[in-house]
Amino acid sequence: MTDNASPWNERARFELARFERPSAISFLGYALGLVVIFWCLAGVGFSVEKVASAPPRFADFAARAFPPNLDPQVLSRLGWKMVETLQIAFAGAVIGVILSVPVALLAAKGLIAGPWVNQIVRTGLSFIRAVPDIAWALVFVVAVGLGPFAGMLAIVIDTIGFCGRFFADDMEATDKGPAESLTATGARKLDVVACATIPGSLPAFISTSLFALEKAVRSSTILGLVGAGGIGIELKVGFDLFDYPTAMTVILMIAVVVIGIELVSGWARTKIIGEQR
């Protein structure tokens, strides 16, 4: 038996495959990653003492917040605020999704616009996404005044930033065959997009739109913190006035609604997209 065929070598072959020595550059990368993590922790004032002292304070808050405020008048007021929150989310998401389609057509490469237009629109969409929804709400509060309309506009813009990009990506990735067949018969670009590209991307559009709706519902619950309507203002007032039972009621209502929307959205996604073979 030769050395190469020895049982030790057989074992060593598998052991070596399991552990691979990192290259010098990889090692430096890992080390740099660790340094960055510690730098960030130092920057946020990470403190084990504070973490250790948090549970008693949290227990104190919980004791003062429970039971939640279930007074019928309070529940009625919060219920209407939640309805307003959902109105902001639905109206904003639907308008945002509709406006995202033409924006995405301009952003998608090789459809109806040239590369310069694609790049400019994509940069615009990146800018929209880079600004948080709460900041857009502040901008629209200044522009149109306090209230749910400012919140809806913030959701519209936020949805365009999200759906515009993903719709464009979906259209770029869709099967090019049907589009080529229509192009070969002399169809215009707009006709090709309307008859082949958009129908081909529809399942992805529906999925993205449902995610946008979930995102809009989550966002709309906090827009009230800056005066842009919805139930968020009740949360802020509850904490400002140390009315923790009412604040807890708001938190539980938000949780129930957001989880409910996610469940309905997941069901709708499976139902609609699952029909396609």
Next chain:
Amino acid sequence: MRDTLSSTISSVTDLLLKRQAAPDVLTEQTGAAFAPVSPVEIEARAVSKTFGATPIFSDVSFRLARGEATALVGANGTGKSTLLRCLMGLIPTSTGSVHLLGQQTDEATGRQMRNMRAQVGLVSQKHNLVPRLSVLSNVLHGLLGKHPGIRHWSHSLAPQSSRETAIQALERVGLADFAHRRADRLSGGQSQRVAIARAIVGAPKILFADEPCASLDPSAGEDVMELFFRLVRDENVTVVFTSHNIEHALKYGDRVLGLAQGRIQLDATAASLSSADLRGLYD
């Protein structure tokens, strides 16, 4: 096999040298009989195509007359589909020029190109139907070259005359009863027949077919080829089709163009060729 190919090429070259063709008309031997003088509908002049630094084919020249069915054969990677796309102007040639219905494709404006393509149909290897739309809507899309705009986007919006034209096209492929069925609920053979209906609904002068039965089982493939050529023969349509099936090339083609080593190595009437001649292209 190489000898067979060489002798075929030399005999074909002789045949081509003897041909007396006027600049815009061809006298073709189609099958056993001589066809009347026909206008040239597709012409490739020294066409070459490269992708990056990779040459696909070079110096490809031929002229195809009206009503002629031409089989484009060759091994995988010889550029049959690419040549077909160059002929339709879907991708640009690297050098040389293509003349489609008397118009040079690389000099045509967008509008001229669309007008030219409105007289062309395409049947692809994969039927390329839009899955979520109805069969009728898919067939109506074949009229978009001649009738652009929203009214031909869907069967719900289409004018009655166009709906009737589309239904007639579906009747010709035997699928009128499936008009309102979703395209993704059809079998492979049915889908390809709908693709044929979409290609012929606009009464095109030229039909391109890129391996139209490659994704079908032999029986369904034979049915599709029979149907396709029965329909186009009735209308005197010029056909260019690619195929790996030698029997199909000889049975349905009037003329066979063979691509090998990046060049047209064979150009002959199907009647003058045997299966053995074509197999040489795959060595």
